[in-house]
Amino acid sequence: xxxxxxxxxxxAVTAGVVSLDGAAPRPLSSRIxxxxxxxxxVLTPHILDCLAEAGxxxxxxxxxxxxxxxxxFTGLRVGMATAAAFGDALGVPVHGVxxxxxxxxxxxxxxxxxxxxxxxxxxxxxxWARYSGGTRVxxxxxxxxxxxxxxxxxxxxxxxxxxxxxxxPVVAVQTPSPAGLVSVAAPAIVGGVVxxxxxxxxxxxxxxxxxxxxxx
Numbered sequence: 001x002x003x004x005x006x007x008x009x010x011x012a013v014t015a016g017v018v019s020l021d022g023a024a025p026r027p028l029s030s031r032i033x034x035x036x037x038x039x040x041x042v043l044t045p046h047i048l049d050c051l052a053e054a055g056x057x058x059x060x061x062x063x064x065x066x067x068x069x070x071x072x073f074t075g076l077r078v079g080m081a082t083a084a085a086f087g088d089a090l091g092v093p094v095h096g097v098x099x100x101x102x103x104x105x106x107x108x109x110x111x112x113x114x115x116x117x118x119x120x121x122x123x124x125x126x127x128w129a130r131y132s133g134g135t136r137v138x139x140x141x142x143x144x145x146x147x148x149x150x151x152x153x154x155x156x157x158x159x160x161x162x163x164x165x166x167x168x169p170v171v172a173v174q175t176p177s178p179a180g181l182v183s184v185a186a187p188a189i190v191g192g193v194v195x196x197x198x199x200x201x202x203x204x205x206x207x208x209x210x211x212x213x214x215x216x
Contacts, residue, residue, distance in 0.1 A: 001019070001020045001190075002061050004051075004086060007067030007099055007181055009075070009119070011035065011036035013042050014030070014181075015047045028053075031050055032175070039074075039075045040078050043078060061092055066198065067099035068097065068099065069098070069201035070203045071099060071127070080200055093189070093194065093195050095185040100136075103158055104129070105180040106173045112133075115156070118148075118159060121203075127140055128148055130152075145162065154168065154169075160174055
């Protein structure tokens with residue numbers, strides 16, 4: 001099976017084409033640009049470049065996987081809208097996954113110990129989730145780093161400046177990879193499960209509000 005994976009839940013604009021044939025997901029091509037203001041400009045070109053590098057066209061895709069956050073409102077909706085558009089145009093299922101789960105999947109391949117994943121939530125806060133044995137056991141939630149206890153986790157992954165705020169060894173996985181995204185959705189894809197409607201994990205109100213709301 002050929003799967004397109006995209007994520008815009010972090011400052012990284014991520015796209016990739018992944019082969020999923022019963023074994024572990026095998027990345028065929030990927031493009032990652034770290035620029036929180038470039039999601040809308042570079043995501044679709046990244047997707048087309050990945051397909052061309054892998055020697056495929058959009059019609060070859062069997063499924064799409066997209067990170068649903070948590071993440072900032074503006075960036076997150078770019079990835080989800082693009083994934084939904086590709087799925088609708090091609091008539092293939094679109095599977096939404098927690099972006100923190102994808103980071104955890106990549107980190108688990110390096111170090112399988114109990115893990116804390118943190119990403120930048122802005123406003124001096126982090127999005128976070130905990131994992132044990134490869135399974136999410138808490139989160140995702142948003143909090144100030146000072147209010148988030150590192151324990152019982154024994155390692156941390158995610159945004160480097162924020163991971164360093166915790167007194168834990170850091171696993172060098174900062175953003176979701178295409179293979180990590182697909183690995184989270186793999187059981188559903190291989191099993192032919194009809195995906196649920198995409199639901200973004202904002203966890204709070206968007207930073208951008210209507211002028212009428214600002215006056216209240």
